[in-house]
Amino acid sequence: MGAGKKVVTSQARREVSTAIRAQFKLSERRATALSLVHRSTVRYVPRRQADPHLRQRLLELAAQRPRHGCDLLWLQLRREGFPVNRKRILRLYRLERLGLRPKPRRKLVAAAQRSRESPATAPTQRWSMDFMQDSLASGRRFRLLNVLDEYHRESLAIEVELESVTVFLVHLALGMRARQRQLGDLHDLIQGCAKPRLVAGDFNTLSGVWEMHMFLRATGLKSANTRHAPTFPSWAPCRELDFICYDPSITPVRFKIPRVRLSDHLPLMFDFEPPHTPRRPLFDDGH
Numbered sequence: 001m002g003a004g005k006k007v008v009t010s011q012a013r014r015e016v017s018t019a020i021r022a023q024f025k026l027s028e029r030r031a032t033a034l035s036l037v038h039r040s041t042v043r044y045v046p047r048r049q050a051d052p053h054l055r056q057r058l059l060e061l062a063a064q065r066p067r068h069g070c071d072l073l074w075l076q077l078r079r080e081g082f083p084v085n086r087k088r089i090l091r092l093y094r095l096e097r098l099g100l101r102p103k104p105r106r107k108l109v110a111a112a113q114r115s116r117e118s119p120a121t122a123p124t125q126r127w128s129m130d131f132m133q134d135s136l137a138s139g140r141r142f143r144l145l146n147v148l149d150e151y152h153r154e155s156l157a158i159e160v161e162l163e164s165v166t167v168f169l170v171h172l173a174l175g176m177r178a179r180q181r182q183l184g185d186l187h188d189l190i191q192g193c194a195k196p197r198l199v200a201g202d203f204n205t206l207s208g209v210w211e212m213h214m215f216l217r218a219t220g221l222k223s224a225n226t227r228h229a230p231t232f233p234s235w236a237p238c239r240e241l242d243f244i245c246y247d248p249s250i251t252p253v254r255f256k257i258p259r260v261r262l263s264d265h266l267p268l269m270f271d272f273e274p275p276h277t278p279r280r281p282l283f284d285d286g287h
């Protein structure tokens with residue numbers, strides 16, 4: 001056995017124990033303790049008969065079929081009339097070092113290589129779209145299709161048309177010039193709506209509420225926040241940036257600003273009655 005080689009198999013440990021006893025004149029107990037092998041393993045005498053013809057035929061088949069592993073070679077030997085089990089062939093297979101080289105794992109490609117498109121260089125050159133889903137307080141679900149121009153990355157409003165009203169969800173720009181232009185486009189958009197309108201969102205009126213006064217006067221809408229309660233920032237509100245504007249034909253029922261700090265803006269709650277709907281009493285008097 002070569003120097004530094006690991007002693008793993010029982011046969012190798014048996015040989016090491018025998019060599020220690022012969023070289024250093026030690027007892028069997030001491031030699032087995034040094035070689036980390038039990039005395040019964042050293043005393044064991046194999047009773048199986050050696051079959052040189054079987055080993056020779058295994059080597060021949062392995063040379064003829066280099067891609068066959070232990071199981072296929074064992075099946076081939078059984079077909080040729082050798083009455084041996086798989087464990088014996090596996091033992092000879094390992095002793096002769098006939099193991100196949102493991103195949104390298106192929107890297108799976110998740111998808112075909114896609115060419116990266118160049119960014120849009122002009123308005124209306126490329127559009128992106130995506131669906132959104134939400135539900136009303138009644139449990140009715142509805143889906144939205146959002147279309148976005150990839151050049152200026154602006155989505156003016158999300159329009160949701162319900163049975164009795166049309167809702168516009170907006171998030172305007174921080175810059176005053178861009179915001180004024182968006183308010184003009186929003187005015188043209190909601191003016192062409194036939195149903196009663198409801199506009200809500202973050203208007204970012206950093207210059208003052210006078211921007212909303214001009215917009216409300218031009219569209220004929222009303223603000224649900226009649227007390228002008230601030231909504232930004234949520235931890236210490238001092239500015240009114242978020243609005244819910246409704247059509248005069250819509251009957252307001254309740255407006256509330258919950259003190260919920262889910263973001264830097266406080267949420268707005270607005271209960272209303274759409275047109276041509278009998279109004280429910282605000283409080284149940286028991287009659």
